[in-house]
Amino acid sequence: AQTVTQSQPEMSVQEAETVTLSCTYDTSESDYYLFWYKQPPSRQMILVIRQEAYKQQNATENRFSVNFQKAAKSFSLKISDSQLGDAAMYFCAYRSGPYSGAGSYQLTFGKGTKLSVIP
């Protein structure tokens, strides 16, 4: 079974600075997808960014980018120019791809990292 580990339960960043949240995963599959979800204090979780394992290029979405290291099974999230609205729980998640033969397409989540933004 796949596991997702977020080793930083809490982090803080100064407004306008850059922060990196770490995520590692364990899998024997070569076909999979990785996601970062954000859950603000209002609790409605939203997708921040996603990465296909077969793509070498790191995904970017405005101020959010990832550092995907497939061999190291690492998928970190970088937030540039941090804003107060970035304060939230961030969850890293893994999902088997259609060619993995996994037979299940569940999302497996890490425990989350609580990010605080200091004004």
Place this chain on the structure above:
Amino acid sequence: ETGVTQTPRHLVMGMTNKKSLKCEQHLGHNAMYWYKQSAKKPLELMFVYSLEERVENNSVPSRFSPECPNSSHLFLHLHTLQPEDSALYLCASSQEFETAYNEQFFGPGTRLTVL
């Protein structure tokens, strides 16, 4: 707003009560999910419905009973719960269950407290 609504937002119930959680999605999606979110633990997938058929059931106790009458609505019926069932219950939907790339859209959750 993600297009997924949940009611009630808060629920307090005794161990002998019967209650139901409701989820509705306005996105035209075919797959719906129930998750349990407890403090200090990863989100736990409980049930998945695809085109109104249950496709995943992750060893959830029978005191939790899902129902999906149509692709827009999902219920979680609760009876004789235990205090350890207190958690945030999240509903989500996606275009399809089988497409790995699909984003899941989450509701705001129901905060359940079992006394």
